Amino acid sequence: MASDRGPSAGDATLRRRIEPWEFEVSFDPRELSKETRLLYEIKWGKSQRIWRHSGKNTTKHVERNFIEQITSERRFHRSVSCCIIWFLSWSPCWECSEAIREFLKQHPRVTLLIYVARLFQHMDPRNRQGLRDLTHSGVTIQIMGPTEYDYCWRYFVNYAPGKEAHWPRYPPLLMKLYALELHCIILVP
Numbered sequence: 808m809a810s811d812r813g814p815s816a817g818d819a820t821l822r823r824r825i826e827p828w829e830f831e832v833s834f835d836p837r838e839l840s841k842e843t844r845l846l847y848e849i850k851w852g853k854s855q856r857i858w859r860h861s862g863k864n865t866t867k868h869v870e871r872n873f874i875e876q877i878t879s880e881r882r883f884h885r886s887v888s889c890c891i892i893w894f895l896s897w898s899p900c901w902e903c904s905e906a907i908r909e910f911l912k913q914h915p916r917v918t919l920l921i922y923v924a925r926l927f928q929h930m931d932p933r934n935r936q937g938l939r940d941l942t943h944s945g946v947t948i949q950i951m952g953p954t955e956y957d958y959c960w961r962y963f964v965n966y967a968p969g970k971e972a973h974w975p976r977y978p979p980l981l982m983k984l985y986a987l988e989l990h991c992i993i994l995v996p
């Protein structure tokens with residue numbers, strides 16, 4: 808891909824990319840936007856093909872929408888193995904954490920890795936417990952850092968020509984504080 812162009816016109820994911828402003832607002836660790844954004848990729852079985860898409864809250868939280876959507880796919884059955892990566896602007900609330908655990912229980916060959924830009928109402932003990940329960944169920948949760956912002960920009964954002972490396976540089980201090988807080992949440996027995 809030439810660096811002086813935007814995402815290649817031949818890129819099948821082009822129409823699924825989000826606009827730069829959407830990415831910048833949704834995933835800014837300093838913003839407290841109401842909307843939750845999900846960028847996700849799915850790698851099916853041994854295939855090297857990666858399926859990328861995005862989602863938002865509707866009347867339901869985006870995590871539940873994802874689960875409903877993927878479980879309604881014809882090819883998605885109990886024995887299917889796949890690796891899912893989520894980039895979420897907010898960490899899951901406790902109710903979504905429960906729904907995710909149930910989904911993983913029903914689909915034991917699915918692995919889930921979650922990167923979050925911000926921790927959602929993280930002083931609420933239920934949300935803290937929800938995150939702990941998720942990690943106990945085998946889900947890896949991490950705070951997005953520069954590597955993830957760069958990655959999302961390149962693969963999920965419809966950046967302008969020549970702006971391939973212009974992913975937003977947010978203050979690293981906030982990412983570190985969120986990472987420390989997440990660490991404390993997860994470490995408490």
Ligand SMILES: [Zn+2]
Binds near residue numbers: 870899903904
């Ligand atoms: Zn939720």
